Amino acid sequence: MSAAIFDVARIGPGEGSEPPRSRLRSDAPAQTLDGTWQFRLSASVLDIPDDTWLDGVAGNWAELGVPGHWNLNGFGLPAYSNVQFPFPIDPPHPPDRNPIGDYRRTFELDPALETVAAVADSRILLRFDGVESAADVFLNGARLGSTRGSRLTHEFDVTDLVRPSGNVIGVRVAKFSDATYLENQDMWWLPGIFRSVALLARPAGGIDDAFVTADYDPTTGRGELAVRVATDGEVRVRIDELGIDMVVRGTGPGIVDTTLAPALIDAGEVSPWSAETPRLYEAVLSTAAERVSLRVGFRRVASAGGILTVNGRPVTLRGVNRHEHDPEHGRVHSEALARRDIELMKQHNINAVRTSHYPPHPDFLDLADEYGLYLIDECDLETHEYEYVEWRGNPSTDPTWREAFLDRIRRTVTRDRNHAAVILWSLGNESGAGSNITAMADWVRGHDPSRLIHYEGDWSSRDVDVYSRMYPSHEEVRRIGEEALHPVAFDATADEARRRGLPFILCEFGHAMGNSPGGTKEYWELVERYPRIAGAFVWEWVEHGIAVRDETGRRLIRYGGDFGESVHDHNFVIDGLVSADRELRPGLVDYAAIIAPVVFEIAADRREAAVINRYDHIDLSHLRVQWRRERDGVVVAEGELEVAAAARERSVVALPSEARDDRRAPEVADVLTLEAALRGETSWAAPGHVVARGQHVRTGAPVREDGTAPAAELFDLRARPFVLGTARVIDPPRLGIWRAPTDNDRAAGWDEPDLPPYAERWATARMDRMLTRLRGRERDDVALTAWTRDGTPSYDAAIDAVWSWRAVEDGLLLHLDIEPHGPWEVDWARLGIDLTLEGAPVGLDFAGYGPGPSYPDTDSGVHFGWHRVGASDLVTPHVRPQESGSRRGVRDATIRTETGAVRVRVLRGGSTDAGVAVTVSPWDRRTLADTTHASLLPAPTATHLSIDIAQSGVGTATCGPGVLPRYRVPAFAASVRLLFSPA
Ligand code: GAL
Numbered sequence: 001m002s003a004a005i006f007d008v009a010r011i012g013p014g015e016g017s018e019p020p021r022s023r024l025r026s027d028a029p030a031q032t033l034d035g036t037w038q039f040r041l042s043a044s045v046l047d048i049p050d051d052t053w054l055d056g057v058a059g060n061w062a063e064l065g066v067p068g069h070w071n072l073n074g075f076g077l078p079a080y081s082n083v084q085f086p087f088p089i090d091p092p093h094p095p096d097r098n099p100i101g102d103y104r105r106t107f108e109l110d111p112a113l114e115t116v117a118a119v120a121d122s123r124i125l126l127r128f129d130g131v132e133s134a135a136d137v138f139l140n141g142a143r144l145g146s147t148r149g150s151r152l153t154h155e156f157d158v159t160d161l162v163r164p165s166g167n168v169i170g171v172r173v174a175k176f177s178d179a180t181y182l183e184n185q186d187m188w189w190l191p192g193i194f195r196s197v198a199l200l201a202r203p204a205g206g207i208d209d210a211f212v213t214a215d216y217d218p219t220t221g222r223g224e225l226a227v228r229v230a231t232d233g234e235v236r237v238r239i240d241e242l243g244i245d246m247v248v249r250g251t252g253p254g255i256v257d258t259t260l261a262p263a264l265i266d267a268g269e270v271s272p273w274s275a276e277t278p279r280l281y282e283a284v285l286s287t288a289a290e291r292v293s294l295r296v297g298f299r300r301v302a303s304a305g306g307i308l309t310v311n312g313r314p315v316t317l318r319g320v321n322r323h324e325h326d327p328e329h330g331r332v333h334s335e336a337l338a339r340r341d342i343e344l345m346k347q348h349n350i351n352a353v354r355t356s357h358y359p360p361h362p363d364f365l366d367l368a369d370e371y372g373l374y375l376i377d378e379c380d381l382e383t384h385e386y387e388y389v390e391w392r393g394n395p396s397t398d399p400t401w402r403e404a405f406l407d408r409i410r411r412t413v414t415r416d417r418n419h420a421a422v423i424l425w426s427l428g429n430e431s432g433a434g435s436n437i438t439a440m441a442d443w444v445r446g447h448d449p450s451r452l453i454h455y456e457g458d459w460s461s462r463d464v465d466v467y468s469r470m471y472p473s474h475e476e477v478r479r480i481g482e483e484a485l486h487p488v489a490f491d492a493t494a495d496e497a498r499r500r501g502l503p504f505i506l507c508e509f510g511h512a513m514g515n516s517p518g519g520t521k522e523y524w525e526l527v528e529r530y531p532r533i534a535g536a537f538v539w540e541w542v543e544h545g546i547a548v549r550d551e552t553g554r555r556l557i558r559y560g561g562d563f564g565e566s567v568h569d570h571n572f573v574i575d576g577l578v579s580a581d582r583e584l585r586p587g588l589v590d591y592a593a594i595i596a597p598v599v600f601e602i603a604a605d606r607r608e609a610a611v612i613n614r615y616d617h618i619d620l621s622h623l624r625v626q627w628r629r630e631r632d633g634v635v636v637a638e639g640e641l642e643v644a645a646a647a648r649e650r651s652v653v654a655l656p657s658e659a660r661d662d663r664r665a666p667e668v669a670d671v672l673t674l675e676a677a678l679r680g681e682t683s684w685a686a687p688g689h690v691v692a693r694g695q696h697v698r699t700g701a702p703v704r705e706d707g708t709a710p711a712a713e714l715f716d717l718r719a720r721p722f723v724l725g726t727a728r729v730i731d732p733p734r735l736g737i738w739r740a741p742t743d744n745d746r747a748a749g750w751d752e753p754d755l756p757p758y759a760e761r762w763a764t765a766r767m768d769r770m771l772t773r774l775r776g777r778e779r780d781d782v783a784l785t786a787w788t789r790d791g792t793p794s795y796d797a798a799i800d801a802v803w804s805w806r807a808v809e810d811g812l813l814l815h816l817d818i819e820p821h822g823p824w825e826v827d828w829a830r831l832g833i834d835l836t837l838e839g840a841p842v843g844l845d846f847a848g849y850g851p852g853p854s855y856p857d858t859d860s861g862v863h864f865g866w867h868r869v870g871a872s873d874l875v876t877p878h879v880r881p882q883e884s885g886s887r888r889g890v891r892d893a894t895i896r897t898e899t900g901a902v903r904v905r906v907l908r909g910g911s912t913d914a915g916v917a918v919t920v921s922p923w924d925r926r927t928l929a930d931t932t933h934a935s936l937l938p939a940p941t942a943t944h945l946s947i948d949i950a951q952s953g954v955g956t957a958t959c960g961p962g963v964l965p966r967y968r969v970p971a972f973a974a975s976v977r978l979l980f981s982p983a
Contacts, residue, residue, distance in 0.1 A: 006045055006100065007146075008134055008177035009093040011400050013407030016137075016145015018125065018155040019255050020414035021209035021230070023362045027291045028206055029112035033126075033169065033197040037105040039064035041075045044096050045174070054141050056106050056168035066197060067130070069190040069330045070101050078330070078546055080560035082186040082569040085385035091393065092178030103171040103193060109164050113201045121204035123159045126169070129362065130195030130331075134177035138170040148179045148404060151331075151358035151380040152411040155200075162199070181395055182404060185357040185382045185429065187323060187573065188544060190330040195361060206290030207231050209255045212283065212418050213262070213450045216272040216298040218312030223270035223298035226262035230255050231287055238284045239296065242267050250287075255414075258447055272311045273297025273420045275351040276617045278372030280420070295369055297420025301451055303465055306484045308452070308503040308534035310374070310423065313647065315616045316527060317374055317535025318595035319352035320345065320577065321508060324360055327547040327557065327580035333361035340582055341541065342371045346684035348577075348592035349691060354507055354537045357382050357429035359412050368421035371683055375421045376454055376507070376537075379412045379440070381405065381428025396434030396457075405436040406443055417448055424466065426454040426507075433458035456507045461499040466534065470508035471960040473751055474522050480504050481530025506536035511959035512587045513575035514743030515876065515884050518857030518954040519964050524594045528614070538591060539959065543576035545879050556935040557879050571743070571880045575958070579879070586852045586876060586884075589861035593693070598623065598676040600694025606660045606672055609694070610652050613645035620645050623676040623691065629659050630671045633847065633866040641674070666700040668847045668891050671864050697864045699891060699915070701908035702979070721838060724812065725902030725982040727895065727943075731836035735790050735799055735818070736946060738767040739829040739883040740928035744955050749962020757957065761826045766792035768926070775800075782807045789821065797822040797971075811981030813907070817973075818949075824971035829883075831974060832917070832948030836924070839898030840940035844869045844920045848890030855886060857953030857967045864889065874920050881928040881937055886951055889915040894983045897943040901983035904947060910975040917948040949974045 038061040042048045051059075064073055071078050076099055079086060087095040109117075109124075116122050126139065132150035136143060140163065144156040175191035202208060209230035216223050223242075229235045231250035238245045248263035271279040280295040302309045309315065322341065324331045338361070345353070353373050355364070358380035368375050386394040395401035409427060416422055425448070427440045441453050441463035452465035461467045467480070481504070488497045510517035517538065527533045545557035557580060560568035577588035598620065599612040613620055620643055628638040637658035645651040661670040676692045678685055721728040739745070741759035748757045755761070762768065775787040784805045791798035797820070804815040816833065849859065850867040853876065867887075875885035887893075894903045895918075906915055921928075922940030931937050953967025 006048065006136055006172055006174065008045060008098065008174040011092045011178055012148070012403050014145060014147040014149070014154055016156060017147065018157060020153065020411040021255050022211060022418050023153070023415050024207065024210060024292045024294070026207065028203050029110060029116055029201040031110040031113055031199040033105065033107060033199065034066050036063050037066050037103045038062070039070065039075070040102050041070060042100045042102070044098055045100055046096055048100055048102070053102055053104060054138050054168060054170045056104065061104070064103070066103065066193045067195050067332050069132075069192040069194050069332070071191060072328070072330050072546070075101070077563035079189045079563060079565040080187070080544070080569060080573050081189070081565070081567050082572055083184070083384045083387055084567050084569065085184060085388065086189065086567050087176065089385060089389055089393070091181050091395065094174065094176035094180060099175040099191065101173045101175075101192060103173065105169055107167050107169065109162055109167065109199070113199060114164055116201035116203050117159060117162070119204050123157055123202040124162050125155045125200045125202055126158045127153060127155045127198045127200055128193065128195070129153050131171070131173055131193050132191045133179045133183060134174045136172045140168055148177070149380055149408050149411055150179065150183055152408060153362070153415050158199070181385070182381055182383060182401075182408070184385045188330060188546065194330065194332050203289040205232060205287050207235065207285055207287060207292045208253055210285055210292060210294070210418065211256045211258065211262070212294055212296060214267070214296045214298040214420065215450070216270065216300050216311050218272075218300065221269050223267035225265040225267055225296070227265060228256045228258065228260065228262045229285055230257070233287065236286045237265060238286070239267065239281050241281050242270065267298065270298045273299040274310055274617045275372040275374050276615055278370060280369055294418055295366070297369055299420055301423045303452055303503050306501050306503055306532045308466065311617065313616050314531060315374070315534065316614070317352035317505060317537070318350055319354060319535055319537030320350055320541040321354045321356040321537050321539050322360070322541040323356055323544065325542050325544045325580060327545055330546075333363065335363060338364050338367055342367050342373060343684040344578060344582065344584070345373065345541070346371055347689065348588055349595045349597060352376070352535060352537065353541075354378060354426065356540065359416060362415060365416050365419040365421060369419050373421055374423050375419070376424040376426045377412065377416050377422045378426035379409050379428045381408055382430050383432065384430040386432060391432050394432045394434060396431045396436045399435065402436050402439055405440055409440040409443060413444055413448055422451060424452050424454040427463070428455065429457065431457050433460065438463050454505075454507065460495045461502055462495055465502065467499050467502040467504045468507045470506065470539075471511070471750065472506065473961045474519065474526065474964070477506065477523060477526045477533070481526055481533050484530065484532035503534040504532050505534050508539040509536045509960065510538040510591070511575060511956045512538055512540060512577050512585065513572070513958040514878050514880060514882050515855070515954050516742065516744050516958065517587055517956040518744070518855060518967065519956055519961065520591060521594050521857070521860050522964065538577060540576050542578050542582070543580050543879065544573040545580035547580070554935070556933070559879060572958070574879045583877070586854070586858065586861070589852050590854070590858045591861075593860040596692035598692035600674045600692070602655075602672060602674065602694055602696040604696070606655055606696055608652050608654050609674060610650055611643050611645055612650045613647060615647050617647050619647060620676070622679055624679050626675050626677065627655065627659055628673045628675070629661070630673070630866070631661075632667050632669065661698050666698065667702055669697055669699045669864060672696045673863065693863055695863055701891065701906060703908045723900075724980045725900065727897055727900035727902040728838040729835055730838050730942060733803070733833045733835045734772055735770065735801060736832050736834040737770065737799070737828040737830060738762055738925065740881065740925040742882045742954055743880060744957040744962070745829070747957040749955060749957035749960070751961040758827075758829070758962070762829055765795065765826045767826070767829065768929070769793060797824045808979070811979055814978045814980065815910075815975070816978070817975040819973045820971035827952065827968040827970050828950075830948050830951040830969060831972070832946045834944070834946050837895070837897050837900070837902070837943040837945060839900070839943060840871070840922055841874055841895065841897055841920050841943040842871050843896045844874060844887070844893060844918065846887055846890050846893035846918060848893070848915055848918070849888045853885045854888050855951055855954045856888075857955065857964060859888060862888070874922070877934050879934055881923070881931045881934055883925070883928065885921055886917045886919045886948065888917045888951070890918045891915045893918045895920050895943065895945055896983065903981045903983045905979045905981070907977035907979055910977040912949055912974070912976045916976065917951050919946040919948065920944070947978065949976055
C-alpha cells in the first residue's frame with residue numbers, strides 16, 4: 001500500500017499490532033521517542049502530498065512536541081462539542097475536511113536495546129500510549145499497521161525492521177476516522193500523539209505479560225495470589241515483606257493465557273488494601289532474562305444481597321468523574337498534575353474516581369493504588385451522537401462493529417488489571433444498549449472475575465453487576481434505595497428482578513457547572529440511608545477551560561465556540577469542582593463536608609456530642625478531635641476530646657463544662673466547634689489537616705432602642721452620594737429580587753422540563769429592571785421614613801416597603817418592612833437591599849458562615865466564624881461570569897472599599913433571625929449577566945453590596961433537577977433591622 005493512501009473509514013480495530021498486555025515495570029531496556037518530531041498538517045486526506053515522506057529527508061516540515069496535540073500547538077484550533085457530532089453520521093466515514101498530521105523522526109537505536117535484540121528470539125516493540133484518533137505507523141519505509149482507540153495502548157513488533165542507526169519512524173494521524181463514531185465523549189477534539197512513544201526491548205525468556213490477582217479473605221485475614229506469567233519456563237515470585245519466594249510455571253511467551261489456571265500462592269496474614277488503607281506490597285517476578293516489579297494490594301471486591309463490599313465490608317464511593325485536562329496541554333498527562341488532582345481529592349474526602357470516559361494515562365493507576373482511590377476504570381467508548389438519530393444504526397447493536405468494541409475493552413482491562421485500585425470495569429459511556437455491549441461484558445466476566453462490571457447506558461442492567469444511573473432526581477434515588485427493601489413484585493421480569501438485587505450507584509450527579517451543584521446534601525442523605533446505594537460521582541472534577549494568550553500576552557480561559565467552531569456546546573465543558581488551573585470552586589468545599597468521613601452531632605445543651613465514624617474500614621485513631629469555644633470572636637476555651645469509634649460506628653462523648661454557653665446571651669454568637677484533624681503526615685496532607693467539622697452555634701443579636709441621641713447627619717434618600725460609615729454611597733439602597741443568572745438558572749431543570757429556565761422566567765417578569773416609586777416621606781431631625789413601591793415594567797405585581805432610618809450615636813439604624821403586592825407568579829432569585837459604594841472593594845470582614853460563599857442548598861462546607869475575606873476571594877472567578885460570592889448567616893460585616901468602609905450589624909427584631917446574606921462584588925449584576933468570559937469583565941471601579949434577606953438555592957439544572965422547592969424564594973413579606981456605622 002502506498003503511504004499516501006490512508007484508510008480512515010474501515011470498521012474494526014487497528015491492524016498489525018500486538019495483542020494487549022499488562023503494563024509492567026521491567027528492568028528490560030526501553031528507549032523513549034518522546035521529544036521533537038517533524039510535523040506537517042494537511043487539511044484533508046485528499047490533500048496529503050504524494051511524496052516520499054518516509055525517507056526522512058528534510059523538506060518543508062515544521063516541528064512538534066510529542067506527546068502533544070497539534071491543535072494546541074499552532075496547527076489548527078481546538079473544538080468542543082458534547083452530544084452533537086462535528087460531521088454527518090455517515091459511518092464509518094469522516095468528512096473530507098479532516099485534518100491529517102504526518103509525524104516523522106529519525107533515531108538511533110539505544111545500544112542497550114540493540115544488545116538485547118542481538119540475542120535470538122528477543123524482540124523490540126514500538127509502543128504508543130495514546131494517539132487521537134487513528135494512525136498508520138511506518139518504520140524505515142514499511143507500514144507496521146494502524147491504531148484505533150485513542151486512549152488505548154498499541155504496540156508493534158519492529159524487531160525485523162529496526163536498525164542500529166538511521167531509523168525513520170513515520171506516523172500519519174487522522175483527526176477523525178471510523179473510530180470517531182466510537183469516541184464521541186463530551187470533551188474537546190484534540191488530535192495527535194498525546195501520550196508517550198517508546199521502544200521496548202523484550203528479551204527472550206523474559207516476562208512479556210503477567211496477571212496477578214491478590215485476594216484478601218476478610219474472615220481469615222489471609223491473602224492469596226493468583227499468578228499468571230507469560231514466559232517460557234519458570235518464574236520466581238518474591239514478596240520479601242511476606243517471606244514469599246516461590247517458583248511458578250509460566251503460561252508460555254507472548255501474552256498470558258488466561259484459559260490456564262493460575263498458580264496460587266498463599267500469602268499468609270496480610271494487611272488488606274482499601275482506599276482508606278492503601279497498603280501495597282512490592283512483588284518481583286523474575287526469570288534469568290528479566291525482572292518485573294508490581295505493587296500488590298490484597299483486597300476482595302464483591303456484591304452480595306445488593307451491597308457492594310470491599311474486603312467484606314460495605315463501602316461508600318465518595319466519587320468524582322475525572323477527565324484528563326491541562327489548560328495548556330489538553331489531555332497530555334503530567335505526573336505533577338495527576339498528583340495534584342489526587343492530593344486535592346484526598347484532601348476533600350473523595351475516595352473514588354470514575355475515569356470518564358476512557359482509561360487514564362497508565363501512571364494514574366499507580367498513583368491511585370498508592371494514595372488510595374477506588375477506580376471505575378472506563379473503556380474508551382461513547383456513541384452518544386446516535387441519540388440525535390434516535391439511536392438508529394448505533395454501532396453497539398451492529399455485529400460489524402463487534403471486534404472494534406471487543407478490542408477496546410480487551411485493551412482497557414488487560415493494561416490495567418494488576419492494579420488494586422480498580423474495583424469496577426466500565427464498558428464505556430452513553431453508547432446505548434446492544435449485543436456488542438453484551439459481548440464486552442461477557443469477555444470481561446470471563447477474563448477477570450475479581451472485579452465487578454459497570455455500564456450506565458443500559459438501564460435493564462442485564463450485562464452489569466451494579467445498577468448505575470446519571471442525574472436521577474432525589475425522589476427517584478429514594479425509590480431505588482427503597483425498592484431493595486421490599487420483595488420483588490410477582491410479575492416482575494427476570495431482568496427487573498435481577499436489577500433490583502444489584503448495588504446502585506450514581507455514576508454522575510451534582511453537575512458542577514458554574515455556581516453549583518445544589519442539592520448534593522439531600523442526595524448524600526439518601527446514599528447514607530439506603531444500604532443498596534454504594535455511592536455517587538460528581539460530574540465532574542475539572543473544568544476543561546483552554547488557556548490562550550491575547551495580543552498583550554494576557555492569559556485567557558476559553559470554552560466552546562471561542563475558536564470559531566461551527567458546531568459547539570459553549571461553556572458546557574466548564575463544569576468542574578476545580579478550575580482548569582486547579583483553583584477550588586466552592587462546590588468542592590461543599591462536597592468535602594457533605595461526604596466527610598466523620599460527622600459530629602452536638603446536643604443542644606452541649607453536654608455531649610455523638611461522633612459518627614463514616615469510614616468503611618478504619619477507626620478514628622489517626623485523627624485528633626479538638627474542640628474550641630468562641631464567644632463574640634474570642635476563643636474562650638479549647639481542648640481535645642478522647643474519641644473512639646470503630647468503622648461505621650457511632651459513639652457519644654461527654655463535652656467539658658467550659659464548652660457550654662450557659663451564661664448570658666452573646667452579642668453576636670457563642671460557637672462550639674469540633675474538628676477532626678490528621679494526627680500525622682499522610683501522602684496527601686500535613687498533620688492538622690481538618691477532615692470534618694461540626695458546630696453548635698448560639699446567636700444573639702444586639703438590641704437598639706429607637707430614639708437615641710442624634711449624632712450622624714441624616715441623608716436624603718434621593719441625594720447622592722451620601723456617606724454610610726465612611727463609605728460613599730453612589731447608588732442608594734433599593735430592593736433587589738434578581739441575580740446575575742448562574743449556569744443553572746439558565747437551564748431548564750429536569751424536574752420542570754416544560755417550564756423555561758429561571759433566568760428566562762425572571763427576564764420575562766422583568767425582575768432585572770424593577771422601578772421604584774416613592775409613595776411618601778416623613779422626616780424630622782433624627783428620623784426619615786420613606787414608603788416605596790417597586791414594580792416591573794408592564795406588570796402589576798409590586799413590592800411595598802417602609803424604610804425607617806434613624807440617626808443614633810454611632811451610625812444609622814434601618815428598619816425595613818417589606819410586603820409583596822399583587823400576583824407574583826415567578827419565584828424571586830432573592831430578596832435584598834442593593835447599594836453601590838464608591839471605589840473597588842478591598843475586603844470583607846464578617847461574623848457569619850464562611851469563609852467561602854454559600855447558597856441555601858450549598859451550605860455544608862461553611863462554618864460560623866469571624867472571617868476575613870480579601871479582594872480576590874469576594875466572588876468566584878467563574879469562567880462564564882454569574883452570581884457568586886454570597887456569605888450567609890451574617891450578623892456583623894465590615895465592607896471595605898478603596899475609599900472607605902461601612903460596618904453593618906443585624907439587630908434583634910425583624911424576620912432575619914438567621915442573619916443576612918452579604919454579597920460584595922466588584923461588578924453589578926447586569927454586567928455579570930451580559931459578559932461571556934471572566935477575562936472580558938471591566939476593571940472594577942465600584943463596590944456592589946447586597947444585603948439579602950433570602951437567596952434562592954442554585955440547584956443543578958444544567959444537568960439534573962433544578963432548585964428543590966424548599967430552597968426557592970416565593971414572594972414573601974419580611975423585615976430586617978440593620979445598624980450601619982463606621983468600621
Ligand atoms: C453526561 C455525560 C458526561 C457529560 C455530562 C454533562 O451525560 O456522561 O460526559 O456530558 O453528561 O456535562
